[in-house]
Amino acid sequence: MTPFHFAILGLGNIARKFAEDLALIPDAKLVAVGSQSLARAEAFAQEFGAVHAAGSYADTFSGPRVDAVYIATPHVTHRELTIRCLQRGIPVICEKPLGLNLAEVTEMVEVARAEKVYLMEALWTRFLPSTLKLKELIDGGVIGDVESIRSDFGFRAKDLHTALPSSTAPAAAPDLSRNRILNPALGGGALLDIGIYPQFLSQFLLGEPAEIRATARLSAAGIDLDTQVTCRHAHGRLSHNYSTILGRTKTEALIIGSKASLHWHPRWHEPSSFSLLRDQDTPPENFYFDFGEANGYRYEAEAVMADVRAGRTENEWWRLEDSLALHRTLTEVRRQTGIRYPQE
Numbered sequence: 001m002t003p004f005h006f007a008i009l010g011l012g013n014i015a016r017k018f019a020e021d022l023a024l025i026p027d028a029k030l031v032a033v034g035s036q037s038l039a040r041a042e043a044f045a046q047e048f049g050a051v052h053a054a055g056s057y058a059d060t061f062s063g064p065r066v067d068a069v070y071i072a073t074p075h076v077t078h079r080e081l082t083i084r085c086l087q088r089g090i091p092v093i094c095e096k097p098l099g100l101n102l103a104e105v106t107e108m109v110e111v112a113r114a115e116k117v118y119l120m121e122a123l124w125t126r127f128l129p130s131t132l133k134l135k136e137l138i139d140g141g142v143i144g145d146v147e148s149i150r151s152d153f154g155f156r157a158k159d160l161h162t163a164l165p166s167s168t169a170p171a172a173a174p175d176l177s178r179n180r181i182l183n184p185a186l187g188g189g190a191l192l193d194i195g196i197y198p199q200f201l202s203q204f205l206l207g208e209p210a211e212i213r214a215t216a217r218l219s220a221a222g223i224d225l226d227t228q229v230t231c232r233h234a235h236g237r238l239s240h241n242y243s244t245i246l247g248r249t250k251t252e253a254l255i256i257g258s259k260a261s262l263h264w265h266p267r268w269h270e271p272s273s274f275s276l277l278r279d280q281d282t283p284p285e286n287f288y289f290d291f292g293e294a295n296g297y298r299y300e301a302e303a304v305m306a307d308v309r310a311g312r313t314e315n316e317w318w319r320l321e322d323s324l325a326l327h328r329t330l331t332e333v334r335r336q337t338g339i340r341y342p343q344e
């Protein structure tokens with residue numbers, strides 16, 4: 001089969017993991033990489049075998065044919081870069097969160113639909129074999145009705161003391177200009193970076209909530225350090241979605257069903273395993289998966305390849321409407337909690 005050509009914009013942490021996974025897909029080829037720094041692009045291209053290295057995002061497409069571009073820059077740049085690529089007719093897989101707010105996501109989706117060009121938010125968890133198996137069990141009625149969901153995601157952000165009001169600033173304050181987790185100008189905070197995963201899980205299994213109640217602890221600059229979202233879904237079913245950058249949490253999920261429950265092991269959002277918990281007297285039934293060397297990004301990449309090759313303009317498992325529904329909730333959570341970004 002003709003190799004599928006990927007380009008990557010923004011060569012940071014996640015770009016590296018994605019490129020490692022692309023190398024595991026026999027018919028995928030990373031052909032072009034774009035960075036704000038030509039030296040970084042050249043080093044990355046050499047490491048991953050891309051033939052074209054560009055010192056600007058615009059120049060990334062002046063080399064070989066690109067079948068899809070993976071946008072791996074901070075949240076605040078997603079809207080503009082995605083729209084520019086879509087308007088050039090280039091299919092896009094853009095990192096989560098697709099945009100900073102619902103207005104941005106809506107605009108991106110409208111451009112994709114108007115241009116009839118592929119767009120998908122890189123909600124990689126949706127494509128993991130563990131997620132597919134879990135959904136298969138739920139759809140097969142194994143746990144009965146999903147009655148309630150509780151999930152979390154937390155880690156301690158680097159240089160967190162700078163965002164805590166009680167802290168005394170060290171003699172030399174760290175440079176946060178490239179710290180996208182803490183920097184408001186880069187869309188920092190827990191909700192958009194990691195809170196998106198618990199929220200995804202609840203909407204994936206219970207649908208868009210009818211009622212949302214959110215509380216958050218904000219830094220002085222207005223980003224969220226700790227956010228709790230309780231949602232009421234159809235039939236009054238609740239989901240409890242927690243994210244924090246104050247410290248490590250278990251990062252697990254419990255899906256409570258009317259006949260049995262599922263315990264998704266830490267860290268549930270990435271290559272992981274889960275247990276089926278029936279009654280107290282029955283030992284848990286464990287489901288393990290062999291992800292090989294994959295970081296977990298190959299599955300979303302393969303989905304994009306299949307979609308674009310088939311001429312589809314969106315993915316059926318993570319539709320544009322799913323992104324819109326997710327960002328409707330995240331934006332409402334931001335409204336209730338006061339999370340704010342200087343560029344809005």
Ligand SMILES: NC(=O)c1ccc[n+]([C@@H]2O[C@H](COP(=O)([O-])OP(=O)(O)OC[C@H]3O[C@@H](n4cnc5c(N)ncnc54)[C@H](OP(=O)(O)O)[C@@H]3O)[C@@H](O)[C@H]2O)c1
Nearest residue numbers: 010011012013014015035036072073074075095096097178
């Ligand atoms: N799916 C996942 O598991 C996952 C995990 C982590 C992050 N993410 C998402 O991926 C995106 C990037 O996260 P990351 O952890 O890879 O971030 P990162 O390590 O900071 O890298 C982001 C890259 O974007 C480029 N960039 C463009 N404008 C920038 C700016 N104003 N400030 C800093 N960098 C800028 C830089 O690359 P160049 O200088 O080379 O252009 C930078 O290296 C985020 O939206 C995040 O939510 C997803």
